[in-house]
Amino acid sequence: MRRETLLAMKETQIKVHDIEFVKITPELDISSLKEFCAVGAELGASRIIAAPYDPDLAGLADKFAALCDLAADYNLGVVLEFFPWTNVPTLKDALEIRRRAGEPKNGGVLVDSLHFFRSKSNFSDLEHLNADTLPFLHLCDGPLRGKKDMGGRLFEARAERLPPGKGELPLAELIKRMPSNIPISLEVPMEHMAAEKGPEAVAQYAHECAVHLLKSMEPSLC
Numbered sequence: 001m002r003r004e005t006l007l008a009m010k011e012t013q014i015k016v017h018d019i020e021f022v023k024i025t026p027e028l029d030i031s032s033l034k035e036f037c038a039v040g041a042e043l044g045a046s047r048i049i050a051a052p053y054d055p056d057l058a059g060l061a062d063k064f065a066a067l068c069d070l071a072a073d074y075n076l077g078v079v080l081e082f083f084p085w086t087n088v089p090t091l092k093d094a095l096e097i098r099r100r101a102g103e104p105k106n107g108g109v110l111v112d113s114l115h116f117f118r119s120k121s122n123f124s125d126l127e128h129l130n131a132d133t134l135p136f137l138h139l140c141d142g143p144l145r146g147k148k149d150m151g152g153r154l155f156e157a158r159a160e161r162l163p164p165g166k167g168e169l170p171l172a173e174l175i176k177r178m179p180s181n182i183p184i185s186l187e188v189p190m191e192h193m194a195a196e197k198g199p200e201a202v203a204q205y206a207h208e209c210a211v212h213l214l215k216s217m218e219p220s221l222c
Contacts, residue, residue: 002039009043016040017136017183020049021081022067026059030066041074047135048078049110052088052097060088061100068104079110079135083157084119085150091121098133105132111178112138112187114157117169118146123177131179138187139175139210141167159191163209165216172217186210 009015019040022033040048048071054060068078082094094109101107111126111134126134141162147153164171164186175184188206 002042005043016043016045017185018047018049018079019043019045022048022050022078023053024050024060024063024067025053026056028054028063030063030070033067033070037071037074037076040076046077048076050078050080052080052082052086052094055087057087057097058100061097064097064107065101065104068101068107072104072106077106077108077135078104079108081110081112081115081138082119082121083115085153090119091116091125095125095129095133108133108135110134110136110138111174112140113169113171113174114138114140114142114161116174117144118153123173126177129179131182134179134182136183136185137175137178139164139171139184140186140188141165141169141171141209144168159189161188161190163188163190163206165209165213171213175214175217184210 019036022028022036037048048067050064050067052060054063064078064080071078080088080094080097082088082090084090088094088097091109091111098104098107098109115121141164142156144167146156186206188202190202190206193205194202
């Protein structure tokens with residue numbers, strides 16, 4: 001499978017930006033991720049996405065630091081993604097974990113537009129943060145208010161989002177406040193459309209919507 005993937009990447013000129021995700025739990029043995037890192041490096045990835053699922057914030061910070069150390073051996077960076085339903089629900093909370101981890105050079109925080117607006121994160125939280133701290137952005141759209149029940153919120157986040165510009169989130173304001181010249185990654189799961197029209201149609205639709213949004217902001221962004 002690895003050989004076939006590398007061949008497909010060569011034929012299509014599609015590159016891998018990040019691999020995901022490492023669920024940081026109390027039981028996680030960071031040393032067990034060596035093969036994961038090695039495969040990611042072989043595929044040409046630059047970042048690992050980690051998720052905070054350790055209720056002990058000190059232990060979480062220690063594991064994040066250890067993961068950054070391991071990833072550095074493979075020339076990989078690590079980003080910690082915050083989720084409103086975890087014990088690291090906001091951008092501020094994720095930045096605090098990074099601070100406790102010693103602010104590793106290859107360790108940053110991932111902003112996902114849905115999670116940013118669904119949490120208590122604010123635009124002011126983005127001030128004075130550079131690309132070392134916020135190395136890329138996950139972009140999608142949706143209703144400004146999510147489902148009230150946990151099951152509905154998880155389903156919306158994992159299975160049914162909206163392409164950029166097709167919902168109510170102030171994405172243009174978010175993009176303007178993020179560090180300039182960082183990659184924008186489209187995370188737009190649309191399982192219903194994928195079942196009806198196929199994943200290629202979803203990818204094309206999400207891409208077209210994102211390009212339209214960026215062009216409406218400033219032509220030089222595209």
